[in-house]
Amino acid sequence: MKKDDLVKMRQDHVPKGVSQALPAMIAEAKGVIDFSGGIGVLNVGHSPDEVFKAIRDQAGKYLHTCFMVQMYEPYIALAKEMNELVSRKTPMKTMFVNSGAEAVENGVKIAKYYTKRPGILCFENAFHGRTAMTMSLTSKVKNYKFGYWPFMPEVYRVPYAYCYRCSYNLKYPSCDLYCADFIQQKFFDLYAAAESIGAIIVEPVQGEGGFIVPPREYLGKLQKICKDNGIVLIVDEIQTGFARTGKMFAYEYSIDEPDILITAKSLAAGLPLGGITGKAEIMDSVDAGGIGGTFGGNPVCCAAGLAVMKILKEKKLAERADGIGKKVMEKFRAFQKKYPFVGDVRGLGAMNCMEIVADKKNPKPNADLTKAIVRRCYDRGLIILTAGGYGKVIRHLVPLVITDEQLDKGLRILEEVMAEKAE
Ligand SMILES: Cc1ncc(COP(=O)(O)O)c(C=O)c1O
Incomplete structure (x- = not known):
């Protein structure tokens, strides 16, 4: 079924309280397709053979x-x-x-x-x-x-x-x-x-x-x-x-x-x-x-x-989570240094986030910018989620079976979007 038809059918048949932040749909998946991992469900990836x-x-x-x-x-x-x-x-x-x-x-x-x-x-x-x-x-x-x-x-x-x-x-x-x-x-x-x-x-x-x-x-x-x-x-x-x-x-x-x-x-x-x-x-x-x-x-x-x-x-995925987290935190810390709207970065293993604020000196939650970053990432092919009160946090929750190439590709999109939003 075409996406537009499915969206219409969803509107007609599923209550709007069952919400969806981004208009993504799926037909098939294996391994890693985004930075959300089904909201932390797919640590071992989509449909592993075992x-x-x-x-x-x-x-x-x-x-x-x-x-x-x-x-x-x-x-x-x-x-x-x-x-x-x-x-x-x-x-x-x-x-x-x-x-x-x-x-x-x-x-x-x-x-x-x-x-x-x-x-x-x-x-x-x-x-x-x-x-x-x-x-x-x-x-x-x-x-x-x-x-x-x-x-x-x-x-x-x-x-x-x-x-x-x-x-x-x-x-x-x-x-x-x-x-x-x-x-x-x-x-x-x-x-x-x-x-x-x-x-x-x-x-x-x-x-x-x-x-x-x-x-x-x-x-x-x-x-x-x-x-x-x-x-x-x-x-x-x-x-x-x-x-x-x-x-x-x-x-x-x-x-x-x-x-x-x-x-x-x-x-x-x-x-x-x-x-x-x-x-x-x-x-x-x-x-x-x-x-x-x-x-x-x-x-x-x-x-x-x-x-x-x-x-x-x-697959020693706990160790892998550590490696993923180190790479992501390095990137997030660089964003924090560079952009006044990245107030805080936090993480443990491969559970990492950036808290988006009006300005470091005025750390008012900036939900609009958070949303805009996430939306622009989506338009560029990367699904990443928000979290937190006032929707002020961008959270990184990839499946732990992600390859370095996939991780780099997603982080590159995020980096370009962050730079765009800083202009
Ligand atoms: C820490 C925590 N507890 C409880 C829940 C609720 O789980 P479920 O959505 O499967 O009911 C969630 C879901 O996001 C969660 O993150």
């Missing part, structure tokens, strides 16, 4: 049974694989669901049940999903929350370690991460008692909120607060997971083990699969039937997930 084979083999056997009716090997094997990846000293257990939001929902449910506490502490600029519970944990109001009331009660929010725009007007490192200390020193007195908080949920690098990379010690400080107060630490690695940041999981830069790890996106190379991996004592606290679902951990998705795990290891 994943395709695993899907085909599994689909030829059976598509569904419901894991709660007849158990099957791909689910159990992938759970074991996840547990081995995460466990350093504590035995872990894993369950699977259909999406990132559903994984967050279940992680929070389990933490509440384990602690018998109602409160959840989350962060400014956090994104945890669009369902009723996860929308409550998500920070950005428009267009994610406004009009979709009421929100889940007992959700509390504090500033994240967003050093470029510190909520306390402090400077790192002299601040000594006051944003984390605030929780123990003030929050528990002024907002909610520690013994009413069941979980702190945090992204180790905030994704949708603007690729905000906190100082390395931040997560450790949060972990200590959790340990000292009997709170479950839930680490949401839906966007940062599976080699993206140069390690299998971003928390590995800061802590040994999370209490609960939430995954989705790149877990099954594009098939819908989310995971909740947590300390066995916490995961097993839930009574039979309290968690699960009809489709969760579908056998085809789990078979794809097992193939993804193999590719990540065999």
